Every structure is written in C-alpha cells, then in structure tokens.
Amino acid sequence: MNKLPSIRPPIEALWYQGASLGAIALTASAALAFAHQATGPAIAEAAARDTAASLSQVLPQGFADNNLLADAIDLPVDGASPLKVYRARRADTVQGVVFAVEAKGYGGTIQIMMGVDREGRVLGARVTRHTETPGLGDKIEIAKNPWIGDFAGKSLGSPPVARWAVKKDGGDFDQFAGATITPRAVVKAVRGGLELFANHRSAMLGEDKPTVAQQKELAP
Known part of the structure; x- marks a missing residue:
C-alpha cells in the first residue's frame, strides 16, 4: 500500500510564519503607539476647550479673572472618587x-456643571451630557x-429645602x-450640589488652611 504524502510543513516554514506574525504584531503596536502620541495632545486640548x-x-x-482650569482641586467626598472643584x-x-x-434621569445619567458663589447661591447650571428623550x-x-436658567440665584434657603422639587411633587x-x-432629576442634582457645597465649603474655598499672614501670627 502506498503511503500518503506528508502535509506537515517543514520546520523552516513554521519558523517563517511565526516570525512574520510577530513582525506584524510589532508593527501594529508601533503604529498604535505613534497614533496615540500624535493624537493625544489634540484630544487633551479639545477636552480642555x-x-x-x-x-x-x-x-x-x-x-x-483667573484661569479656572489651572486653579482646581480634587476634593475627597465620602469615600467616592475625588470631585474636581x-x-x-x-x-x-x-x-x-x-x-x-x-x-439618574429617564434615559440614563444626567451630568450637570454648576457654579456656586461664596454664600451658597447658584451662579448657573448647565447640562453637559444626557440621553433623555x-x-x-x-x-x-x-x-x-430656558428652564435650567431658573436655578441662578437659588440657594438652600431660597426656596426652602422642602420646596426643592418640581411642582408636581409640591x-x-x-x-x-x-x-x-x-x-425632577435635575432639581435633585442641583439641590445635592448645594448640600455638597454647604458640607465642604471651607475646603472648596481653600479656607480650611491658615493663610500666610495667619501662619506668621501663629509662628512662635
């Protein structure tokens, strides 16, 4: 009986295929790294804008009159991820x-940027991301x-906390x-932001540490 011819590739072919795959992988990795380095600064700049x-x-x-992007702190908040302030x-x-x-809104998470003055009044609020209908x-x-513009000037005392809700909820x-x-979700979020400011006011304003003048007075 005649033997069937072997279909096993020679060792040289296996080595060549492995080397080729390795070279392709290295080339792809290098291309991705180059693309990341090339586009990274542009992406960061766009995010900053x-x-x-x-x-x-x-x-x-x-x-x-300052550059807010360069004047920010990461505030620890009750074990959650630090809050950028x-x-x-x-x-x-x-x-x-x-x-x-x-x-949490109807379609998912609603993200809001809000400004608060020293007295705890809302300076402004804007939705930055949502998936609502x-x-x-x-x-x-x-x-x-213009609905979200109505938050400007509001505080935890005006209206009273109990009335920080939509009219349907009183x-x-x-x-x-x-x-x-x-x-309802937006009102809850803004009210929560004011409560957060009230609880961390000194840290947010940078008044939890003595000033240079105070340090000199306290020095022996």
Missing part, C-alpha cells in the same frame, strides 16, 4: 466654585429651553408636559 466652555457658561461674565477668583480671592453633579426630556438643554420648579422624571 470643552471644559473651559462649560465653566464659562455657569459663571456670570467678568465674575472671575474649579475655583473662580477675582483679585486673588475665591469668589465661587464650579463642579459637576449628576442624577428628544423633544421631551431634552428641554433641560439651555439651547432648547415644590417650586416647573416640570415639562409629558416628562416629569427628567426635570
């Missing part, structure tokens, strides 16, 4: 802060409805026809 734009929208014009200064004095809050829940966007804030869950 977006953040700066969000910060400017929640502060009155001329409220601060941007300090708005004028003449070297912190006049207010800006930070992000979020709440177009034509209904998306009225939380300032470009589509509060002072309007809801949207056919979409109550979305504005």
Whole structure:
C-alpha cells in the first residue's frame, strides 16, 4: 500500500510564519503607539476647550479673572472618587466654585456643571451630557429651553429645602408636559450640589488652611 504524502510543513516554514506574525504584531503596536502620541495632545486640548466652555457658561461674565482650569482641586467626598472643584477668583480671592453633579434621569445619567458663589447661591447650571428623550426630556438643554436658567440665584434657603422639587411633587420648579422624571432629576442634582457645597465649603474655598499672614501670627 502506498503511503500518503506528508502535509506537515517543514520546520523552516513554521519558523517563517511565526516570525512574520510577530513582525506584524510589532508593527501594529508601533503604529498604535505613534497614533496615540500624535493624537493625544489634540484630544487633551479639545477636552480642555470643552471644559473651559462649560465653566464659562455657569459663571456670570467678568465674575472671575483667573484661569479656572489651572486653579482646581480634587476634593475627597465620602469615600467616592475625588470631585474636581474649579475655583473662580477675582483679585486673588475665591469668589465661587464650579463642579459637576449628576442624577439618574429617564434615559440614563444626567451630568450637570454648576457654579456656586461664596454664600451658597447658584451662579448657573448647565447640562453637559444626557440621553433623555428628544423633544421631551431634552428641554433641560439651555439651547432648547430656558428652564435650567431658573436655578441662578437659588440657594438652600431660597426656596426652602422642602420646596426643592418640581411642582408636581409640591415644590417650586416647573416640570415639562409629558416628562416629569427628567426635570425632577435635575432639581435633585442641583439641590445635592448645594448640600455638597454647604458640607465642604471651607475646603472648596481653600479656607480650611491658615493663610500666610495667619501662619506668621501663629509662628512662635
């Protein structure tokens, strides 16, 4: 009986195929690394521009004269991830802060940037990301409805905390026809942001540490 011819590739072929695959993998890795290095700064710059734009929208014009992006702290909050807090200064004095809050809406998480002055009043609030229903829940966007502008000037005492709710729940804030869950979530998030500021006011404003003058007075 004739033997069937062997179909096993020679050792040289196996070595060549392995080397080729290794070279392809290295080339692909190098290309990805180069692309990351090339696009990384551009992506970071674009992200910084977006953040700066969000910060400017929640502060009155001329409220601060410093670069908020360069004047930020990471605030530990009850075991959660540190909260990025941007300090708005004028003449070297912190006049207010800006930070992000979020709440669960109808379509998912709603992210909001809000500014708060030294007295705990809302300077402004803007939704930066959401997945709410177009034509209904998306009225939380300032470009589509002025509703979110009503938070400016509000505080935990005005209105009273008990009335920080939509009118359907006995509060002072309007809801949207056919979409109550979305504005309810935003009101809850902004109220939570004011409570957060009240609980961490000294740290946010940088008043939890003695000033240079105070340090000199305390020095022996």
